[in-house]
Amino acid sequence: MSVKIALAGNPNCGKTTLFNGLTGSNQFVGNWPGVTVEKKEGKLKGHKDVVIMDLPGIYSLSPYTLEEVVARNYLIGERPDVILNIVDGTNLERNLYLSTQLMELGIPVVMAVNMMDVVAKSGAKIHIRELGKKLGCLVTEISALKGDGVMEAAEKALELAQGKGNVKAVHEFSPETEGVLTAIEDKLGSEIPQEQRRFFAVKLLERDEKIAAQMKHVPDVKAEIEALEKEMDDDAESIITNERYVYISSIIEACYTRGQKEKVTVS
Ligand code: BGO
Known part of the structure; x- marks a missing residue:
């Protein structure tokens, strides 16, 4: 094979x-x-x-x-x-x-x-x-x-x-976001395989219509998303993006040391 x-x-x-x-x-x-x-x-x-x-x-x-x-x-x-x-x-x-x-x-x-x-x-x-x-x-x-x-x-x-084993993302979003992602995952139909449920939940939270269009059963998660947006005072897509950047900053801080000869870029 x-x-x-x-x-x-x-x-x-x-x-x-x-x-x-x-x-x-x-x-x-x-x-x-x-x-x-x-x-x-x-x-x-x-x-x-x-x-x-x-x-x-x-x-x-x-x-x-x-x-x-x-x-x-x-x-x-x-x-x-x-x-x-x-x-x-x-x-x-x-x-x-x-x-x-x-x-x-x-x-x-x-x-x-x-x-x-x-x-x-x-x-x-x-x-x-x-x-x-x-x-x-x-x-x-x-x-x-x-x-x-x-x-x-x-x-x-x-x-x-x-040696294919189970792969699970190690990154966790904020407890508030994780709560909504779990609620969305629980509402997904059995057509979505276990290992893909997190990806689909994140995409539905982001209101990704192209992903929703590919699903046989699209769960109604409007109330959960709106409650999170109200609590965090931001739109769902930005919440996910911002939390990714917080995670990436923590990775860079722990894993990267700047070189003396690196060009300093001004943006
Ligand atoms: C040009 N080291 C270095 N130093 N350069 C690398 C390495 C590496 O490990 N890997 C790739 N590059 P692509 P995408 C170029 O073409 O493979 C260089 O878009 C040039 N071209 O040689 O095309 C690679 O497929 C003129 O550089 O990337 C290429 O992902 C002057 O990174 C560039 C200098 O690689 C992008 C570089 C006419």
Whole structure:
């Protein structure tokens, strides 16, 4: 039986470089059904039965761009065996926004922190083990450009896929938000598999109509959402986004030390 590894990451994180490194010339390029978004898949070098699916570069699993919708429909519909989440180590904070969402899909995740050659030159330090603990996934360092750690990252993903266990997100939102997410999960129909219930609950809380449209039974959760919005004095989508950023800030504080040679960006 073949194993499917989905490559997911932000635009410019080095995904194409990694995909080429993992698959060599063994690639098939087409379009995702019904849209003009490029679809690339290939076989992992040395593994005839391992398919690498290159998802479009995205910043989030929200419904606002075609690329995001294509990527998330694949992840929830096809349910690959494992996600290899490639993140740009020189832009860790921004890249983790997508990672926190990938962790909620109920699919095992291996994170490959890329551009480690640039990170090392800047003098910055990413505390990989602590990062893995905070995120609840395996984290490895790579340089896709130099080929460092690339096959090892894929092999770790493969191992995780083969030893498939239950995956549960470690991140908890605020107690108020968690309360509503649990209430929504309890109202979901049995058509939603156990491991995907959290993702669907978060999306319904965000009033994601594209996700609701895919469900046979959409629970009525209007009262729960409105009560949370009243209590937190914010709209539900912003509550989720803000709480993700609080979590990401705590990760950066614990896992990242700035380098002396890093450029200071003024925004
Ligand atoms: C250009 N280290 C370094 N230093 N660079 C890397 C690494 C790495 O580990 N991985 C990727 N890059 P994509 P997406 C470029 O193209 O794979 C570089 O969008 C240039 N091009 O070489 O395309 C990679 O698929 C001119 O850089 O990313 C590429 O995710 C000058 O990161 C860029 C400098 O990689 C994006 C860089 C004409």
